[in-house]
Amino acid sequence: MNQHQYDRIMAAIDDAHACDPRQDKASDTPYELAYARRMSEWLERVAPDADAELRVAARAQHFRRWESPREDYPMTRPGYHAWRTDLQKRQASLVAELLSEEGVTADEIGRISALILKQNIKTNPEMQALEDTIALAFLDHYVEAFAEEHDDDKLGRILARTWAKMSAHGHQLAGTLTFSPRLSRIMAEALPAAD
Structure with a gap:
């Protein structure tokens, strides 16, 4: 092209x-x-x-x-x-x-x-x-608005599935983002330790 x-x-x-x-x-x-x-x-x-x-x-x-x-x-x-x-x-x-x-x-x-x-x-x-x-x-x-529509357990499962699809490079870039206290807590509980 x-x-x-x-x-x-x-x-x-x-x-x-x-x-x-x-x-x-x-x-x-x-x-x-x-x-x-x-x-x-x-x-x-x-x-x-x-x-x-x-x-x-x-x-x-x-x-x-x-x-x-x-x-x-x-x-x-x-x-x-x-x-x-x-x-x-x-x-x-x-x-x-x-x-x-x-x-x-x-x-x-x-x-x-x-x-x-x-x-x-x-x-x-x-x-x-x-x-x-x-x-x-x-x-x-989009995740903050999405989080408002789901309970902690469901949100944790969705975030874990999203995280599993990402590469180590993607995880590093995600580490530059800032989240609300609720979302930060859910992510800390649902996601594996940093790469």
Whole structure:
């Protein structure tokens, strides 16, 4: 992918995210546009040498996500997993269509799609960098509001699962963040000792 293609693709992703009717209160911008920008900011810290494909995958993680609301699926654990699986497939397909329109090669589209689909997390260093980026964006911008909706036990389990998906580098970056006293206590109890 050349620089012109990359710039057009990132602009198209942002244009799509700007259509999200929900607003991010902290930034006063469309919710998914704020999320996409935060993903790119965290990727710069996680993998400053990331190539264009990884940067596109990070920016497009929630591509047009609001069009497939969680409420359309049963409010159960299997319903949640079905929603997430369908969502990833839909997002990968929509992004692949956008990339194809921009003349991106089939190999590049395949790499970006695999990242959006979260394939080979434990064997693909790019996927691990993306997983760290997702976790860090969550911990930095969303976990406090998320914590208000869950009791300590459930929150501890969710945080432990998030932590287990991260690399040692991701853990180090997470150590630079500041949390509320409640969240700090839950994390200290739920997470393993520092790497």
